[in-house]
Amino acid sequence: MSNSLPSSVDITVIGAGIVGVACALQLARQGLRVVVVDQQDPGRGASFGNAGHLATEQVFPIADLSILKRLPGMLMDPMGPLRLDWKYLPRALPWFIRLLLNLRPEPFQRTVAGIRALNEGSLGAWQRLLKAIARPQLLKEDGSLLVFERAESLQAIEALQARMREQQVPVEMWPTGAIREMAPQLSERIQGGLFYPRTGHFLDPYQVVCELVEAAKASGVQFVKQRVESGQLHENGVSLATDQGSLATRQVLIACGAHSAKLTAALTGKHVPLDTERGYHLMLPHEHKRLPFAVTSLERKFIMTPMAGGLRLAGTVEFAGLEQPPNMERAWQLHRLSKGLFSRDLNAEDAIPWMGFRPSLPDSLPIIDRVGNGKVLLAFGHQHLGLTQAAVTAELVAQMAVLPTSSRVPSGLMPLEAYRLDRF
Structure with a gap:
């Protein structure tokens, strides 16, 4: 990335x-002069370490009302799948109260409808984007599997299948025989599972970002390595102050994930309740060909995704803010969780732990909007679905950017009311 700022x-x-890189490429393809600014190299944040799963089946928010019963465990168990650091509780409490309010029936249904609308467009958007850069092979469209081990879990699996069908999510019940045939290295403890045929996984999420960056550069996009510290709206556009200078621009797109709140407040006056799901993964470089597609464990609550660089174990959530150092023991816990899921335990030699910040809003929906008389575009808060929804978000942003100055976003693009900034 360059350190110099373009003049126009x-x-x-x-x-x-x-999200930002996909948007930049689509904006450049609209004929706009685009610059991307970040304090680190492209794809080195949360995008580097996501689970790699194209999770179009995940139409429900991360939590339901059972979270109230689980709260003591969230505070006391540092290795739990959903963890709230007790030291962060005073800061997190207002966010969690809003989360609980959004779990009431009416707002919950709005959330599900909003997630589903983006997810239904995600696979097609990714197919179009990867085809446009001649890299369709980066995405394996081979489905994903949710398995269960305990006979008493069958009722929960059947209930989930019914809920998925209500939301028109393609889903199939697989007996043990089908699972043995497709994933023979899984343990005989597996009782069955749900297969989602309209999902897939990326062979290397970081490579996806890098390929999009190269395509964006070829389309004229410039990448600048600086930290944006503040911004101000003017009659003819936006001025941004960075740690190395200033930048004048006609429009700005805020797409910096969990770090988006401060600049959004500076440019819009709106303080959004943005927090972060700290996600961990453990990369096993010596594990190839164990699984044909991504497999999630119902009881153990984590996902295993086969990638070019090995097998990635991911899926836990920790609420501890942006400042506390990572607890990498949570990453290593993923290997312990995998024991018993395979006929032979996974090889953790040379394993690499990782933690990243996933931006999360209390209604589990992103902000995708155009405000400030068209000068400020927003695309952040996708929680654990940033990779899944990046391509469809980029298409929406590219359409919003070229609307006349005073126009609101037309509802014909998608039911975009659900993602507006002014819902907060």
Whole structure:
């Protein structure tokens, strides 16, 4: 990435993660002069370590009302799948109260409808994007599997299948025989599972970002390595102050994930309740060909995704903010959770732990909007679905960017009311 600022810019994208880079490429294809600004190299934040799963089946928010019963465990168990650091509780409490309010029936249904709308467009958007850069092989469209081990879990699996069908999510009940045939290295403890045929996985999420960056550069996008510290709206556009200078731009897109709240407040006056799901993964470089597709454990609550670099174990959530150091023991816990899921235990030699910040809003929906008379575009808060929804978000942003200055976003693009900034 360059450290110099271009002299003439139509739109500046703040954030070089998967959402920001995908948006930058689509904006450039609209004929706009685009610059991407980030304090680190593209794809080195949350986009580097996601689970790699194209999770179009995940139409329900991360929590339901059972979270109230689980709260003591969330505070006391540092290795639990959903963890709230007790030291962070005073800061997190207002966010969690809003989360609980959004779990009431009416807002919960709005959330599900909003997630589902984006997810239904995600696979097609990724197919179009990867085809446009001649890299369709980066995505394996081979489905994913949710398995269960305990006979008493069958009722929960059947209930989930019914809920998925209500939301028109393609899903199939697989008996043990079908699982043995497709994933023979899984343990005989597996009782069955749900197969989602309209999902897939990326062979290397970081490579996806890098390929999009190269395509964006070929389309004229410039990448600048600086930290944006503040911004201000003017009659003719936006001025941004960075740690190395200033930048004038006609429009700005805020797409810097969990770090988006401060700049959004500076440019819009709106303080969004953005927090972070700290996600961990453990990469096993010596594990190839164990699984044909991503497999999630119902009881153990984590996912295993086969990638070019090995097998990635991921899926736990920790609420502890942006400042506390990572607890890498949570990453190693993923290997312990895998024991018993295979006929032969996974090889953790040379395993690499990782932690990243996933931006999360209390209604589990992103902000995708155009405000400030069209000068400020917003695309952040995708929680654990940033990779899944990046391509469809980029298509929406590219359409919003070229609307006339005073226009609101037309509802014909998608039911975008659910993602507006002014819902907060």
